[in-house]
Amino acid sequence: MTKLIYSVLLCHFIAAFAALGMPLFLPVVLPTLGASIDADWAGVLFILPTFCTALAARFWGNFADRYGRRRSLLRAQLGLAAGFALCGFADNLAMFVFGLIVQGTFGGTMAASNSYLSSQIKEAKTLGKSLNKTQLSARLALIVAPIGLGWSLSETNPLNAYLWLCVLPLIAMGITLTLPVDKPADQNLEKPNSEPQQEKPVAQKNAMHAIRWIFFAQFGFAFSMVVTFPYFSPFVQQYGITNHAWIGFLYALPHGVYLLLAGKIHVLSDGLNRHQPLRTLWLGFALLAVSSALHLIASETALIAARIIFGIAMVCCYHGLHQHLASNLDRKLSGKVFSRFDAMSKWGGVAAGFCASFISSLGLLEVPFLLSAIVSVITLIALVLHFKIWKSTCYKLNPLRLASCARMRCSSTVRKPNSTR
Incomplete structure (x- = not known):
């Protein structure tokens, strides 16, 4: 494997x-x-x-x-x-x-x-x-x-x-x-001992509902990240940073942080998500908002810190999105799910590019970072509210199934594939 x-x-x-x-x-x-x-x-x-x-x-x-x-x-x-x-x-x-x-x-x-x-x-x-x-x-x-x-x-x-x-x-x-x-x-045939037919629509509906919210989170994350990219160079130059090699290093720094930490994030995530399955994702959006706001401080030290935190935010967001998606994935629909998941990232990037271009034409180079922080906070609040509403609804429908619902949502849960996959 x-x-x-x-x-x-x-x-x-x-x-x-x-x-x-x-x-x-x-x-x-x-x-x-x-x-x-x-x-x-x-x-x-x-x-x-x-x-x-x-x-x-x-x-x-x-x-x-x-x-x-x-x-x-x-x-x-x-x-x-x-x-x-x-x-x-x-x-x-x-x-x-x-x-x-x-x-x-x-x-x-x-x-x-x-x-x-x-x-x-x-x-x-x-x-x-x-x-x-x-x-x-x-x-x-x-x-x-x-x-x-x-x-x-x-x-x-x-x-x-x-x-x-x-x-x-x-x-x-x-x-x-x-x-x-x-x-x-369509070649994966049903087996006689598979999940009861009446439970399948409910399970699939719950899973798809969770995945639709992850699509929304993916769009918000892509927008918040990409909107800061196109005009990063002229933005930092107005702070007196003119060395192109140094600007390139600062631009690439979050990606370097991602390369360093992506293989280790599951250790932190397992602890964070033990009692709350979305904490890693929430932490990612919170750090993304903080790092975007830090860019607005006219200090080279603050800028370096902002780029490092931006990279950590990328690690947390990607890991949270991927684990949650993997844990709620209907394998028979994986083509549709991953294509739409990737498409939401693309749409977020396209929208961010147009917004950044329009804002820069007005000479407002700080606004993309402010917009990134605002969208990150909105996405974070929406995810928290969604989870609380979902948890409340799940409990009202059937208190005995709340624990199993939570296990379905938990990104750190290892699920055995059912016989229909």
Whole structure:
């Protein structure tokens, strides 16, 4: 099982290296196409693949559940390769944009990787840790790719780089073909000793209700995080920090903290969540609000502290989301669940990008951090209220089932897969 998990993670890192690295260099690529477009349109192209991935998420989720999660993962890797090849062969802006659309519409390796892992890992706690690791591989690619591509682009034509990069998803495809094939959901037949039919709708309704709230939390988290990204450099420059290497270090610091702590967060989470299943997630949003507010203090020391706390908040939020999702997941619907979970992250990022762009056009560089803090607090309050209302409702419906409901919600609970999975 360990070999399978790390094979999937390697494939995801390879694909993410290509997908997350090149958008940063769009301002270098566009002039080679003879395109004279302003910075606003360059920003639109930056988020275009993300937007297309979010739009296509529902379709590919249904595809994964119907035809198999490994097949969907292969589709995502092939889609990335095709999109990069089209961009590499582009000799005009229209063809390049078409390549970006293909990359986004037929890509989506994060959701596909998570969905495939859920078909192979039956223990909820282990699945939650694996979801943390797929996010870790994305963060690692986010740090390594700009450095590696920045060096290589100084030696080659940017469009040729797209052609080289299209090979990476094909390598990932080759590795994925060696992994076990999962059964599509509609081939998982009912067994005679399975859960009583009358209890299934109630259990599934409770689980889906919890997951819908996690989608909301994912959107709030993605928005609060991404809205601070686009104009971080000019924001810190107004505090007198002008060294670009130092600015880059401060920008990457939260991602570095995530890489350091993501593998250890379950130790803290097990203690925090012993009596309250959502404490790690609540702590994450609280720290996110505090760190965003700390950015507004005109002090380099406060800024460093804010970036470190921001990274810890990312660790807590991702772990809380992943563990809660894994513990309430209906494996027969994993394609739909993970595609929509990833789509909410994409929609949050797109909304944050538009908000940050509009706010920066007004010259209000501090406002994105204030907005991040406000959205984090709103999301935290909504999650606390939701849990209290859910707990009260569960008790009123049947006091004897409150403990079992709590176990279902607890992210640290190890659930045995039922016979229908």
